[in-house]
Amino acid sequence: MEKQKLTPMLEQYLRFKEENPGCLLFFRMGDFFELFFEDAQTVARAVQITLTSRNPKDDNPIPMCGVPHHAVEPYLTQLLDKGYRIAICDQIEDPKEAKGLVKRAVTRVLTPGTVVEDSNLKSKENNYLGVMFWDSDRNAGGVAWVDFSTGQWSGLHSRREPELWQWIVKIGPRELLLPQGRKVPPQYAELEAQVTGVPPASYFDPAMAARRIAEVQGTASLDSLDLGDKPELVRACGALLTYLEHTQKCPLTHLGEFRPLNLGKHLLLDEVTERNLEIFRRLDGRPGKGTLWRVLDRTMTPMGGRLLEARLRQPWRDIVPIEKTQDCVVFLHDRDQLRADLRQALDGVHDLERLSTRVVLGRATPRDFVALRQSLPMLPKVRALLAGLDLDTAPDVKRLLLKWDDMEDLAGLLESSFVDSPPPLITDGGLFRKGFDPRLDELIELNEHGEDKLRTLHQQELDASSIPKLKLGYNKVFGYYFEVSKAYKGQVPDHFIRRQTLVGSERYITPALKEMEERIISASDERKALEHSLFLTLREQVASARSRFLFMADAVAALDYWQGLAEAARINEWHRPELHDGLDIDIEAGRHPVVEDAMGRATYIPNDLRMDRDKRILLITGPNMAGKSTVLRQVAIFVIMAQIGSFVPARRARLGLADRVFSRVGASDNLAQGHSTFMVEMTETARILRQATQRSLVILDEIGRGTSTYDGLSLAWAVVEELATRARGGIRTLFATHYHELTGLEGKIEGLRNLNIAVKEWKGDIVFLRRLVPGPADRSYGIEVAKLAGVPKPVVDRAREILANLEEKSQDTRSRGAVERASQKLLPGFALVPPCPQETCGDAACPAPGAPVPEHPVITRLTALDVDGMTPIEALMLLNQWKGMIKQ
Template sequence: MLEQYLRFKEEHPGCLLFFRMGDFYELFFEDAEVVSRAVQIALTSRNPNDENPIPMCGMPHHAVEPYLSQLLDKGYKIAICDQIEDPKEAKGLVKRDVTRVLTPGTVVEDSNLRSKANNYLGAFYWDSAKDAGGIAWLDFSTGQWSGLYSRKEPELWQWMVKIDPSELLLPQGVKVPPQFNDLAGQVTAVAPGTFFDLAGARNRILEAQHAADLDSLGLQGKNELVRACGALLTYLDQTQKGEFGHLGEFRPLNLGKHLLLDEVTERNLEIFRRLDGRSGPGTLWQVMDRTMTPMGGRLLEARLRQPWRNLAPIEKTQECVAFLFERDRLRGDVRHALDSVYDLERLSTRIFLGRANPKDFIALRRSLSMLPRLHSLLAGEDLDPAPDLKRILAKWDAMDDLCALLDKALVDTPPPVITDGGLFRKGFDPVLDELIELNEHGEDRLKALHRAELAKNDIPKLKLGFNKVFGYFFEVSKAYKGQVPDHFIRRQTLVNSERYITPELKELEDKIISASEERKSLEYKLFQELREHLAKARSRFLFMADAIASLDYWQGLAEAARVNEWTRPVLHDGLEIEIEQGRHPVVEAAMGAANYIPGDLRMDQGRRILLITGPNMAGKSTVLRQVAIMTIMAQIGSFVPARSARIGLADRVFSRVGASDNLAQGHSTFMVEMTETARILRQAGKRSLVILDEIGRGTSTYDGLSLAWAVVEELSTRAGGSVRTLFATHYHELTGLEGKIDGLRNLNIAVKEWKGDIVFLRRLVPGPADRSYGIEVARLAGVPRPVVERAREILAELEEKSQDNQAKGAVDRASQTLLPGFGAPPIKIDRELCEHPIITQLTDLDVDGMTPIQALMLLNQWKDMIKD
């Protein structure tokens, strides 16, 4: 047995081997020590009296799921080695085999999954010789998979971070770039020749998709993406032993359909996680999620990750949301019905793969029982205002046949284990009914037979008895002198009696004794047949899962809009953004609507860059983020937190806010800030919305101010001057750019001084802030009073010196040509130097008319002239 164990262990390196022995799963050697520590179970020994005992631990097979869940959460991979023949029929050692390998990216059980989030297995491949690559990702629990082909390696890594796979397949030797090191813990290194082989990948994809060529799958000419898809299928083949026929149609990601949000923007806007990395309260997801089903929750997540960028799907969603928003009673009834609908996608997957337990079937039955109720609720309404809702209802499949089958078949509270019996109702199968009758009422049948023999034969004191040797028998006293019936067969003679059996008694006895095992065996067979019947209906389940997800998504957005008093925005193809009484949905949820002060904002061709000044704590970052968040909300079809909103569609939203570092990767706060800024400047396009907060604060004043100014200038001209930018800054000198840069306007967060204190009015008003109020903010934050007072003294001294310098003319502000707010001393040039040809050329130089390459060539020419 141990040789058998070690052979399977060698075939599955890196896995904990759960070895089935009777009613237990056992682990030995190092695996036993690892598991006993990880899940806190007793470590014993196979041969405790030997000099070198073999460590061992185990758990009952019917209670193994919680332990598997804990181990998978800790990142372990598990090989399940089952008995593949009946031990009663085995000759010698029971045959065993590894039936599947559990990994974090391939689990299907609810205990290992977040109900409203996808669980992705990802694969990454980059060909540096061709400068092209592809990523693919697959949710094994639902069968959905997709991929992306690109010639930009950073873009592929960015998307992989967004997808956040539980497990990522990389060719051996490939490392995750330092800036994306969050993925390092999910990496599984695999042999590139086996997993990423192009010919093998092509064949596997065509076989899995039942397709004749790659063209129909959108994969033609995308060999790197084909390799990534092939790696996923090869991994599934090795871990699931070929059981992945439930995969849906492969659909490559079409970036042209979606508003793009990179992983930095998702993090900075706290869409799914707060800046501290935690999920839940404080995120946009938590405020918006009013879905009732796992499918609806996953659809909301997908929409927030990939909002639409075209008007048509947005407006169709708005129509359905508005329809349910206006009908509180209908929406309440729909929510109540949806609350009883379980995860049809994942339930159907487990049924298809043969991994469903009785509890799953009961959940499925309850879910199907709600479909007619939902249909009747919607059918009673005029759905013309919501065409998509009407379309879904027209194709509605109530699945009455499957619901009736499950209702007829299964008891209300079945046992947790399939092989224990007690699953089926009476009346489902005649043979099973007989076995149940014998199993539960065998004694009554024996007594009935006894009474029948008494009535048929005049044998006084005919008794019914039982012993372990002869089983059931009829006992006739020696005092009876008559003839016993011919069908009585003598079995035992005693001093005072004779014991007989009859063919009918023997047959009934055999049935009673074997009824329990036969019942369990038949119920297991019927359960498998029921599973196979339901597995054939997987396409129907998936269709209704999509329908339920859409309905739940719409009602969830309507419920959130009603509860939070959001309004329907108007979207258009222009650049204008007009928001009246706008609020930040997450901040408002934390503070309470009564404590939140809404504000107005307008962006158009003449106000493409809004430069926002004001002290810390005044709310600059909140204003910036709420515009970006409202744009995202609007482009998933949601209502927005404002009295009214008119929003021009965006193709990308970029966000650079806050101050953070990444010391583990050697990146300072300023380095992270510049990296994120560089990405924005390289990728911002014609319809992009850019949110920038405090650019250049991590370096010296002059360096930071110069960078901030240069960034503003670049954004003002990029993509023909169509990039919309909200730029918050403490550099008051930048406010002098209004009137010098086309489309730039100053705004500030209003602050009022009252009796020595400052009051944040939280209002966005035109014009620059008059000063920074930094010391007052420090006082409000709790900085000790002596420090605050000393800071005020130092500030007064500095301001006095600044005024003295101005009076002495040390800085000629009239000659300022570089930075608003900063002067430069006059440059004294020697008379002989003025006659140098370089000075002559410099004086006549048309700087505005030069291209960068012309400037470089001229500098090189001047350099040669100086050498000469």
């Protein structure tokens, strides 16, 4: 259909659609939001609603669908989850007062990263909008992110582009802004964010960015925000603010103070380590049971849950805040009744951060205010539970109480204002209690008791006059009236005004009756208008207390965080770890918290583990399913738990602080990125070797299993040697492997010790003892594990025959003198050709019996090699060259 044939309303629709490209346009028409053309077809298909047409009898009917305005939220949620952007085009004038076409405007653009409604959010998780900017000319960049629903925002400046991408994956924004033309690198394709391209010139302009930041933060200098020397981060922040202004159509006054991330204050966990340790999601990508988050989370409020998430993503590195948190956890851990009472009180506190955000943005519903009213009375109850206690052992709790704000003034205001169950929309009326406003009380009385008022007026006229059978009536033409039969011959009162003459009666009105009629008819509309005005005034009063709400949200979050850790420690019988600035790790009767949660404590076998200068690298061997990976993860999780202030599942633990935890556990193909299992494994290993420091903790599981035996063994050996010599004495490492050849490194590499997971053979089967004991495992028990897994008996028996033959041949080979001499120096597979056993061979190239064996070129190069001066990549390249030389 040509545009000139469209109605003015559809022309208005298309104009807004053109102004908001890439958005589904929800167009308010009366009590419905309507969509037309392609948008209608898209939405009808996406959320399963009926598709109709605007003019079904026309040759070119216009597709149309719609939803009631009061029930639109569930549909918006579904569309946002599917990745759509939505422009809300609302009526900005009363249709009753409109002259011609009702004025409309796009009041907001909904995107996954900017929603504030609870239906689109997870209460205990942040909902981030992120932006990444990289300046290739300056070789520097910045990442900024904001949770628009709480107003918290931060960022990171770096001269390493991979580090910025790693943090984006770690933060997990729901929506990511990139300059148009930029794409997410293939190696970070697991990022689940919706990517939105924005114009670089208007969004990343440095001068505009600096001006916007200064305006929003109310500062004249970016130095006060630690942004003065971070121009790339400034441009990222500017793009973030520009996007929010364009989509939210409102001032960004609710944003808090921008605080750049200080990596020096936190234990760093990259996205690979978070995934491998299953902190927030299992290895299959699903949240919930089977994660550390699930075991630790005993918080009662959304704010406390989000604080726990933040701590787990960024544990502390300094001992002072950790020990302060531990003191608070101990205080609550030792007082079961106090903790139970606190949990009950905190359970009544709703999301003060997000509720107050919606109030400030003007998007709070009456039910949001009721949630605030229910929450605020809990604050004095929480304070009363702690008041009078000796808090000297928990100074942070004491400091919190000194600044505690009961917010009783706002609690009283909200208590006196809203009814218990207000309607969802402010335009529906019925929001406020009687007694809140005298004028409103009159309107409520008229609206709810208008007929009683009329009957009272009727009775007053009957009593004041002598007119028998004076009736009160109503019709649509004349409204309310008094009817007097013509049988009455007396004089009607002077204030009676004749309006209609009938065959048997006369109908009159009175000034009082007319006034009452007008008040009754208009009372409903007046009540709604007055309640709307009162609501806006009340909203401004509550919005002005935003800073108080945020302070108490932080206070409640901290208290909830402490009691949650205490509750988890009490339920699971965990103990307070001792932290120190050294590098030693000493764990007595340690348990993996997540595995124990899944299988039960009664069946879990605890283990001891010690790492010190003489045991800096622990090489752990044992069969599959014995529990090597569990032990590795357990130590890393202990460090993370301890450095967020939590107790740990051990009888006793003494832990040296770590600056980073690295984990390379398992690997799988990433074919979409063109990466094999081995490539993924080596990429993760390379990152560890390049970034680990003396204070780091590294856990490695099965390095080199993705390639041939000799290649894998060579790489594993080289990695162990590199870790043993790095950082002036080696890096704390737990290394699980099936390469039993590596166990021979004990005594040859300083600080390396062998451990194994004990097993016991019983009548041809193996029993996993789950105990970590000194020394290497005697063999892999792979066939026995295959039998336990249900591999058919003929296959198992045949495998045993093949294994016996291979071991016999291997023994014959090892008995040769030349191979024995070479094996003392080299890895398996580097042995030289032994002397010819035949006395009369005749081949000039064949060494004669008894003749000295020439030294292999690899041995010559290895002897002269400067290991300390090599990088990991150079070592890998050299190994590849040697492999070619040996094949030749």
